[in-house]
Amino acid sequence: MANETEDAPTNSASESHATxxxxxxxxxxxxxxxxxxxxxxxxLPTDAVKDLLSKEVCLRCIFxxxxxxxxxxxxxxxxxxxxxxLGEQADLHQNISSVExxxxxxxxxxxxxxxxxxxxxxxxxxxxxxxxxxxxxxxxKEGHQIDSFSLExxxxxxxxxxxxxLSLYVKRKYRSEAWFKDRSISECSSTKDALKFALxxxxxxxxxxxxxxxxxxxxxxxxxxxxxxRIQNFVEKIEGCKRRKVDAKNCLDTVKDKSAITGVENxxxxxxxxxxxxxxxSNGLQDNEPSExxxxxxxxxxxxxxxxxxxFRTPIYFGGRYLKYSRNVSQTRWIIDEERMGEASIEEIxxxxxxxxxxxxxxKFHAAGREDIDVRMLGSGRPFLFEIQNAREVPSExxxxxxxSKINSLENKLVRVKNLKIVGSQxxxxxxxxxxxxxxxxxxxxxxxxPLQDEDFQTISSLKETQILQKTPIRVLHRRSPLExxxxxxxxxxxxxxxxxxxxxxxxxxxxxxxxxxFVHGDLGRTNPSIGSILGCRAEILQLDVTDVKMNCFLTE
Amino acid sequence: MNDHNVYxxxxxxxxxxPEQAQQEREKEMQDDEEELHKLLLPNVHDLPLTPPSAIxxxxxxxxxxxxxxxxxxxxxxxxANGLCVIGLAxxxxxxxxxxxxxxxxxxxGKSDRSGFKVTGKRKKNAQHFESNTAVCKVCTxxxxxIVRCCxxxxxxxxxxxxxxxxxxxxxxxxxxGYIAIIMPKPAxxxxxxxxLLGLEDYKRKREECFGxx
Numbered sequence: 160m161a162n163e164t165e166d167a168p169t170n171s172a173s174e175s176h177a178t179x180x181x182x183x184x185x186x187x188x189x190x191x192x193x194x195x196x197x198x199x200x201x202x203l204p205t206d207a208v209k210d211l212l213s214k215e216v217c218l219r220c221i222f223x224x225x226x227x228x229x230x231x232x233x234x235x236x237x238x239x240x241x242x243x244x245l246g247e248q249a250d251l252h253q254n255i256s257s258v259e260x261x262x263x264x265x266x267x268x269x270x271x272x273x274x275x276x277x278x279x280x281x282x283x284x285x286x287x288x289x290x291x292x293x294x295x296x297x298x299x300k301e302g303h304q305i306d307s308f309s310l311e312x313x314x315x316x317x318x319x320x321x322x323x324x325l326s327l328y329v330k331r332k333y334r335s336e337a338w339f340k341d342r343s344i345s346e347c348s349s350t351k352d353a354l355k356f357a358l359x360x361x362x363x364x365x366x367x368x369x370x371x372x373x374x375x376x377x378x379x380x381x382x383x384x385x386x387x388x389r390i391q392n393f394v395e396k397i398e399g400c401k402r403r404k405v406d407a408k409n410c411l412d413t414v415k416d417k418s419a420i421t422g423v424e425n426x427x428x429x430x431x432x433x434x435x436x437x438x439x440x441s442n443g444l445q446d447n448e449p450s451e452x453x454x455x456x457x458x459x460x461x462x463x464x465x466x467x468x469x470x471f472r473t474p475i476y477f478g479g480r481y482l483k484y485s486r487n488v489s490q491t492r493w494i495i496d497e498e499r500m501g502e503a504s505i506e507e508i509x510x511x512x513x514x515x516x517x518x519x520x521x522x523k524f525h526a527a528g529r530e531d532i533d534v535r536m537l538g539s540g541r542p543f544l545f546e547i548q549n550a551r552e553v554p555s556e557x558x559x560x561x562x563x564s565k566i567n568s569l570e571n572k573l574v575r576v577k578n579l580k581i582v583g584s585q586x587x588x589x590x591x592x593x594x595x596x597x598x599x600x601x602x603x604x605x606x607x608x609x610p611l612q613d614e615d616f617q618t619i620s621s622l623k624e625t626q627i628l629q630k631t632p633i634r635v636l637h638r639r640s641p642l643e644x645x646x647x648x649x650x651x652x653x654x655x656x657x658x659x660x661x662x663x664x665x666x667x668x669x670x671x672x673x674x675x676x677x678f679v680h681g682d683l684g685r686t687n688p689s690i691g692s693i694l695g696c697r698a699e700i701l702q703l704d705v706t707d708v709k710m711n712c713f714l715t716e
Numbered sequence: 717m718n719d720h721n722v723y724x725x726x727x728x729x730x731x732x733x734p735e736q737a738q739q740e741r742e743k744e745m746q747d748d749e750e751e752l753h754k755l756l757l758p759n760v761h762d763l764p765l766t767p768p769s770a771i772x773x774x775x776x777x778x779x780x781x782x783x784x785x786x787x788x789x790x791x792x793x794x795x796a797n798g799l800c801v802i803g804l805a806x807x808x809x810x811x812x813x814x815x816x817x818x819x820x821x822x823x824x825g826k827s828d829r830s831g832f833k834v835t836g837k838r839k840k841n842a843q844h845f846e847s848n849t850a851v852c853k854v855c856t857x858x859x860x861x862i863v864r865c866c867x868x869x870x871x872x873x874x875x876x877x878x879x880x881x882x883x884x885x886x887x888x889x890x891x892x893g894y895i896a897i898i899m900p901k902p903a904x905x906x907x908x909x910x911x912l913l914g915l916e917d918y919k920r921k922r923e924e925c926f927g928x929x
Contacts, residue, residue, distance in 0.1 A: 333810050412804045472820035483754075537752055630873075634774060637797040637899065641834050641872060658760040679771040683801065684877060684884070699767050704756060 203227075204338045207329065215459065216325065217263030223353045224325060233274040234587065265321045266350045268463035269314065270357070271382055275465040279393040282466075288553050288676035292362030294377060298470050299368060304516065304552040305472075308366060310355055313380045315464065318350050325436040328523050346371050354379075374473045374553075381464040430434035443652055451672045471549045474523075477513055477559070478713045479503055479579035480540030481526075487701075488573050489532040491524060508543055508574045516558060517550035527590050527712075528597070528671065530705050536601070540577050542713045545585050555582070578713050597671035598649060600707035602664055605679055605690060606696035610660040611653070619651045619665075622693070630685035632677045646673040666706075719828035745749065757843070769893065779805055779918035780866050780924070784848055791890065792866050792912060798902065800867045803894040804854070804885060807922045813856035816886040820878040824850040824862065829874045829896070839899065847908055850897050852878075867908050869900030 175561040203225060211221050217387070262268040263268050272284035291360035297304070325345060348356075359370045483490075483505060492507055493500040514522050523546040530536050554562070563579040582589075625648045647670040654664040669675065674686070679700035681689035691698035752810060771777075775793035783790050787809030791799040804810065809834070810817055822830035827843075834842045845858055845865040851874065852863050865871070874896045884893035900908070913921065 174891055507799060535755075604758055633795055633799055633801065633897065634797060636872065636897065637795075637799055638837060640836050641839070656757070656760060659763060662758075662760075665757060676770075681892070682770075683894050684875075697769070699769055701763075701767055702758065704754060706756070 167556075180309050202386075204333070204336065206478055207333055207336075210332075211329075212259065212513075214457070215260035216264075216514075217265045217266060217268075218259055219269050219353065219357075220263050220265045220325070221351070221664045223270070223348045223350070224329060226347050249590075262460045262463050264457035264460050265325050266318065267315075267381075267383075267460055268323075269318070269350060270353055271463075272703065273463045274381065274581065275384060275463050276448060280462060282654050285359040288361045290359055291365055294358070294379075294468055294470075295362060295365035297468055300472060302551045303375065303470065303472065305366065305373070305375045306367050307371055308362070308363065308375045308377055308470075309373040310359060310370055310454060311376055311378045312351050312354055313378070314351055315381060315383050317383065321457055322347075322350060322554075327496045328456055332588075333581075351446075361558070363425040376471055376473065377470075378471075380467045380469070382467070384462050384465055427459065472551070472553075474546045474548055475517065475553055476584070476586045477545040477579060478542070478582040478589075479563070480542050480577045480708075480713050481509065482538075482540045482575040482577070483536040483652050484575070485529070485573040486533045486535060490526060490529045493532070501572075503573060505543075505574055508569070512562055514547065515544055515551075516554050516562055518552050519550040519563060521548045521549040522546060523548070525590065527708065527710055528599070531703075533703075535704045536708075537704050539708065540575070541705070541708045541716070542590055542710055544582075544590055553651050554594060556580070578715055582713075590710075592712075598668055599671060600666070600668045600709070600711045601675050602666050602704045602706050603700050604662065604678055605665045605673060606662050606699045607621065607694055608661070611655065611663055618693065619653050622648065622650075623650055625688070627673075627678060627689075628687050629674055629677060630682070632674050633685070644668050644672065648673070648678070662701075668707075668709075675703055729745070775801065777915050778912035779915070780912055781805070781918060781921055783864055783866060785862075788861065788864075789864050790863065794905070795896075798899065798903075798905065799872070800869070800898045800900060801894050802851070802863075802866050802896050802898060804889045805918070806889065808861075808889075810854050810856055810859075810861045811886070811889075813858045815857045816883050817854050817856055819855040820852055820882045820885070821855070822852045822874055822876075822879070824853050829871065830876050832871075834870075834872055839870055839872060842872055842899070844896070845869065845871050853917060854882070858909065862896055865896075867898050867900045868904040869898040871896060872899050873897040874882065 193628065203221075207219055212218075212225070216224075262273065263271055272287060272290040274282055276282045282293075284293070284573040298308075363370055372426060377590045387673065395594060485502075487501050488505065488508075489501040489504045492504045505526075505680065506522075510522040510524060524543065526541055526543040528541065530541070530651040559580055563576050566576045594595065627646050627648060629644050629646055631639050633643075649668040649670070654666060656662050665679070667675075669678075674682075677689070679690045679698050681687075681698070771793060775795050778792040778794060779789065780792065781789045789805035789807045789809075791803050791805045793803075795801070822828055829843075832841060832843060834840065845866045845868065847865050848860050849865045851865055851871070853860050854863060855861075875884075875894050878893065878895070887893065
């Protein structure tokens with residue numbers, strides 16, 4: 160795209176920020192744009208322009224109102240052009256400055272690149288480029304590595320109301336004019352679009368990346384300052400006042416403001432109805448037009464909008480599977496009364512290694528189910544998702560592999576990670592898919608109160624798709640609903656342990672959500688049937704390991 | 717470790733035939749399974765002859781001998797999460813009657829304790845009982861005895877199975893024959909705790925029943 164241009168002779172170019180000048184270098188484009196601007200300006204209806212300027216509408220709003228591309232170059236060069244067209248003396252800079260309002264009544268200073276920034280300081284930018292420089296610096300300050308950006312702008316609702324009122328005003332006033340019939344006012348662009356258009360190219364140049372759909376967002380939020388809220392409160396008190404009983408200026412201002420606040424679309428009409436006909440010197444402007452003509456519908460603006468500029472990246476997701484080799488590591492950080500339970504947590508071990516590599520603000524850990532702190536997670540591992548907030552950098556595939564190796568070579572070998580990689584939002588759906596049908600495989604170390612017999616093997620193996628009924632286990636009953644849940648035990652198998660007659664390994668596959676420990680020991684008879692009831696004796700569980708989470712996501716490719 | 721193997725396999729796959737690659741993968745899977753199996757098998761020598769039961773492991777046992785009446789010995793098993801399982805201690809006078817316990821009736825006091833439904837995480841509709849509130853009545857051939865709450869709190873559950881299978885009290889009063897589950901407030905628990913006995917003290921008090929154990 161063409162770079163920004165600036166008229167070379169204008170002073171502001173050399174005085175403005177170094178980077179802004181870089182942006183604006185390009186002689187051929189400069190000439191081309193100047194010519195375009197010149198041509199466009201020729202077609203502006205002088206009377207209308209003068210009228211709007213006198214109503215405190217800024218130059219760029221005038222341009223956009225007449226369906227012209229908002230000039231991106233500095234205000235000064237625009238003003239001088241305009242004056243040339245309007246036949247004014249171009250060297251009377253004071254005149255030019257006084258012609259354009261301090262703060263536009265329509266765009267509230269937004270298209271004049273003026274706003275109230277940090278510490279309530281009013282910032283006035285000469286051009287879109289200067290403005291873009293300030294934004295680009297914020298991006299660089301945060302240390303973001305980006306390959307694209309998306310630009311979002313949010314404005315107070317007043318702006319839209321002002322746009323509508325202004326269009327209506329122009330339509331009403333000039334609908335009989337020839338030039339009006341030639342061009343359609345509906346071609347006018349919105350303040351938001353105009354601002355985005357103005358900023359996009361400079362930002363693309365400064366940041367050296369394209370604007371479009373991106374995970375990296377630059378968000379400009381404009382909001383009105385407190386003063387207007389005070390007025391609103393006052394207005395609400397004099398609700399329904401149609402005639403002025405108090406001082407002319409106050410009443411009128413507040414009544415006009417009221418209709419602006421209530422946001423009536425056709426407020427031009429209602430405003431004129433509300434304002435008493437015998438009103439004169441209405442809006443405190445310097446204009447002397449007779450009161451039969453329409454009163455200008457927009458209120459004077461004393462303060463620019465407050466601008467909050469945020470740049471951030473939308474969350475990125477890391478998916479994979481984890482294994483837990485320790486019986487003293489919890490899945491998530493677990494603190495009770497300021498004391499940590501277990502010696503570490505999966506989320507901290509893995510998250511603590513991913514977060515710094517992304518230079519993100521924080522992480523959120525999600526896993527497809529969980530296991531108790533004293534239960535190991537073995538076999539193919541459990542699928543998990545890490546959501547990294549506002550990463551400053553998106554790691555490359557190679558770097559992700561390095562992160563995985565690093566976690567797996569930690570000295571204490573508590574946790575292992577498999578198939579770590581960055582996934583899109585489909586990671587979520589993958590994890591949530593088939594959650595209810597998920598089956599899990601376990602190996603439990605079981606003790607029974609009598610020696611194992613030959614029949615027991617068969618008794619257990621023959622049970623397929625057995626339904627059991629589990630009342631909410633006592634160990635979680637304090638925080639879960641007392642319910643009776645039906646669960647399926649898909650299959651079971653006893654593996655003898657050499658050297659012991661009462662201990663054995665029980666392998667089984669069950670429906671997601673089954674409480675295995677309770678299925679073994681019976682939970683005081685509240686899980687039925689249980690291993691104890693099936694084998695006709697007392698059964699206890701000593702150890703439990705998850706050997707497989709049967710899910711189709713984040714598997715080794 | 718396995719990760720290392722994966723890398724090597726990926727690199728060499730380009731030089732192998734598909735069959736060889738398949739064989740490699742199968743071997744890898746076998747290795748994985750063997751490794752898993754090694755992890756699963758316990759060291760037999762470390763296994764205790766009789767492991768602690770789930771109750772021993774997860775609950776602390778307290779006893780209330782002669783609760784409101786002589787011979788009415790009850791237990792309170794308190795879980796780490798604060799819930800209390802109450803039941804008849806082995807030295808309860810009801811067990812001395814011939815034939816043991818023959819029937820259990822939860823319809824005592826003002827309502828049938830087996831009828832209510834507690835719902836939700838906040839345990840709505842749970843009845844709040846004092847420690848001396850009657851929970852149920854156990855009957856033997858000779859007599860009937862009232863079983864009390866012992867712990868002030870919300871009644872979460874009664875053991876309905878006892879209605880059809882009162883014999884559970886005779887065979888395993890300390891497990892499947894439990895009477896009810898109570899949820900006391902922490903402050904209420906502290907108050908009652910001081911009047912309960914631990915296992916050792918209880919055994920000593922009822923020495924004659926336990927003999928030389």
